[in-house]
Amino acid sequence: MYKILLVDDEILVRDAIRENIDWKSLDCELVGDCENGRQAVEFVQSHKVDVVLTDICMPYMDGMELSEFLHDNYPDILIVIFSGFGEFEYAKKAIRYNVSEYMLKPVTAMELTKVLRNMKEKLDSRKKEQKKMESLSQTSKDYHKNVDVIRSKALETLVNCTRDVQVSLLELKKLGISFDCSSYRVAVFDMDTYSEMYQVDMHKQQESALMSFVLFNIGNEIVARENAGVAYQEGSNRVCIIFTGCRSREFGDKIHSICQEIQQKVKEVIGIETSIGIGSWVRSPQELVYSYKLAEKAIGYRYLLGGSLLLDMEEKKTDNSINLIKSLETLTEEIKVGNRQKVTEILEQIEHEIKGALVEKSYACIYLQQVIRAIGNTCQSLSDDPEKIIAQREKLLKEVSQAKTFDKAVTLVKEYAEGVFESLQDLNSSSGQRQGMMAMDYIRKNYMDPDLSLNSICSYLNISTSYFSTIFKEMTGETFIESLTRIRMEKAKELLENTTLKNYEIAEKVGFSDPHYFGISFKKMTGKTPTEYAREKRR
Numbered sequence: 001m002y003k004i005l006l007v008d009d010e011i012l013v014r015d016a017i018r019e020n021i022d023w024k025s026l027d028c029e030l031v032g033d034c035e036n037g038r039q040a041v042e043f044v045q046s047h048k049v050d051v052v053l054t055d056i057c058m059p060y061m062d063g064m065e066l067s068e069f070l071h072d073n074y075p076d077i078l079i080v081i082f083s084g085f086g087e088f089e090y091a092k093k094a095i096r097y098n099v100s101e102y103m104l105k106p107v108t109a110m111e112l113t114k115v116l117r118n119m120k121e122k123l124d125s126r127k128k129e130q131k132k133m134e135s136l137s138q139t140s141k142d143y144h145k146n147v148d149v150i151r152s153k154a155l156e157t158l159v160n161c162t163r164d165v166q167v168s169l170l171e172l173k174k175l176g177i178s179f180d181c182s183s184y185r186v187a188v189f190d191m192d193t194y195s196e197m198y199q200v201d202m203h204k205q206q207e208s209a210l211m212s213f214v215l216f217n218i219g220n221e222i223v224a225r226e227n228a229g230v231a232y233q234e235g236s237n238r239v240c241i242i243f244t245g246c247r248s249r250e251f252g253d254k255i256h257s258i259c260q261e262i263q264q265k266v267k268e269v270i271g272i273e274t275s276i277g278i279g280s281w282v283r284s285p286q287e288l289v290y291s292y293k294l295a296e297k298a299i300g301y302r303y304l305l306g307g308s309l310l311l312d313m314e315e316k317k318t319d320n321s322i323n324l325i326k327s328l329e330t331l332t333e334e335i336k337v338g339n340r341q342k343v344t345e346i347l348e349q350i351e352h353e354i355k356g357a358l359v360e361k362s363y364a365c366i367y368l369q370q371v372i373r374a375i376g377n378t379c380q381s382l383s384d385d386p387e388k389i390i391a392q393r394e395k396l397l398k399e400v401s402q403a404k405t406f407d408k409a410v411t412l413v414k415e416y417a418e419g420v421f422e423s424l425q426d427l428n429s430s431s432g433q434r435q436g437m438m439a440m441d442y443i444r445k446n447y448m449d450p451d452l453s454l455n456s457i458c459s460y461l462n463i464s465t466s467y468f469s470t471i472f473k474e475m476t477g478e479t480f481i482e483s484l485t486r487i488r489m490e491k492a493k494e495l496l497e498n499t500t501l502k503n504y505e506i507a508e509k510v511g512f513s514d515p516h517y518f519g520i521s522f523k524k525m526t527g528k529t530p531t532e533y534a535r536e537k538r539r
Helices: 011-020 037-046 063-073 085-097 109-145 147-160 165-174 202-225 249-270 285-300 325-337 340-357 361-382 386-402 406-423 425-429 431-446 454-461 465-476 480-498 503-509 515-526 530-537
Strands: 002-007 028-034 051-055 078-083 101-104 183-191 229-234 238-245 274-278 310-312
Touching: 002 011, 002 037, 002 109, 011 028, 011 109, 028 037, 037 051, 037 063, 051 063, 051 109, 063 078, 078 109, 101 109, 147 165, 147 229, 147 238, 147 285, 165 285, 183 202, 183 249, 183 285, 202 229, 202 238, 202 249, 238 249, 238 285, 249 274, 249 310, 274 285, 325 340, 325 361, 325 406, 340 361, 340 406, 361 386, 361 406, 386 406, 431 454, 431 465, 431 480, 454 465, 454 480, 465 480, 480 503, 480 515, 480 530, 503 515, 503 530, 515 530
Parallel strands: 002 028, 002 051, 051 078, 078 101, 274 310
Antiparallel strands: 183 238, 183 274, 229 238
16 A cells, blocks of 8 residues: 655644545555644654645645655655645746645545545556566576676677687687678667667666666577577677678578567567667678677767667668758848748758768768858848857857757757748848848858949849938948948958968959059058058068
8 A cells, every 4th residue: 555644734624635535445545644844754754655745835844845855855755735726836836846746725535536546556657667677677687697698798809809809709619609600790789768869867877787688688589589690788788789691682681670670579578769780791700890880880870860770881872971052052042032931941951961961970060050150141141230140150059069869950950040030020021121231241242243333233132223322321321332342342451461362363353353443442441552451461
């Protein structure tokens, strides 16, 4: 029977609950009742208690303080809080104390019975899980006493080449394991729940060792039944299989079939998804390390492709590189014109390309960072608060690199793109300001064209020159020529500072067909000739 403790400062409430609940039918026993939290603390320190039913408002120690004490010192005790109407929102804040249920007073016998049944189900489930873990723990202890431990260590040593291969082969031969076939492959099995895809605390680490033993048993049984190789445990959370046979399509298909059967069986028995990487074929035990390294690399693609992976590195035929230049150019243009649907399609296409290329995590992050910078630069060029855009972009770049899976990283990028549309919404509602921003962006991209003129930019925007001149001056405080000249001079200064190009070459690169006119314009803006400026900056 489960032990229940009732805590309420009203004796009539305690009496009513004691007398109106059929405790026996619930497989529960009311082992005590206390009138405040202080008494309850003393009681649980000397008695076994499974569930505490407590009011909030009580003298000396209230229900929230009691919940905090139980959370910190007796985390296995389930807590049910009663609260008056005015206290209910306050009571819900106790979620940080793992409170199981909140009940609004007055509490009926039917309502409390239903809650107690829920508590019993939770306790039954916990007890069942504890028995399962105890059984696995005992089985694991038995396993560590037998020869399989020695065998696994010897096989791991052979595959990883941590000592002379011939010494390992001799030891394994004494254990009844011989390697005398024509071809070998290594498959690595790694349980997703305990991988880098999730936060793995100390409890999970301990649990993973037990679950790994189940995975080993299943894998060993199936591979032995098929006479296809030998299984061993690697460390505390992985299982490897050395497949032995002749290199053929039939045996390759058989390896896949065995891996899939193990994957499915593990899911059925312990409810855990497993990812599998299969290395390349090798011709001798000395080369097993190469097959193993590839199988381990395949597991790394779980970041990109998600869990429950089965990846054969012999079938991986990709150059691991993609070019996003055209996609990013299209993306920025669609952002500027406000085509939300098209931007979504391009982002999904980029996601598909990266996954299809089967790149490693570092490269996947680099590609996503390119997307972020393209979106951010576009937003920055159209925004009146570029510093905010830069700060937001840098924060996102870090978050993307820290995401546990590629899907999560992509979600962050898509949310960022959506946020850009929101931030540009006000801008888009003002057609004049939007056209002014687009004009500035057009100038930055085409300043090197000596034929860039007021007419060409108005043709691009499809507006009259007089209207454009008005809105442009209002937005920038400059005329078109003033803005164009300023941007050209900024670029010229960069080239003078950082290159050894001749003045006429720089003039050509920043859109001046006449080097003499370039020199006059440069001195007018900076007070120095291009040669004087370069000499000063290059010292």
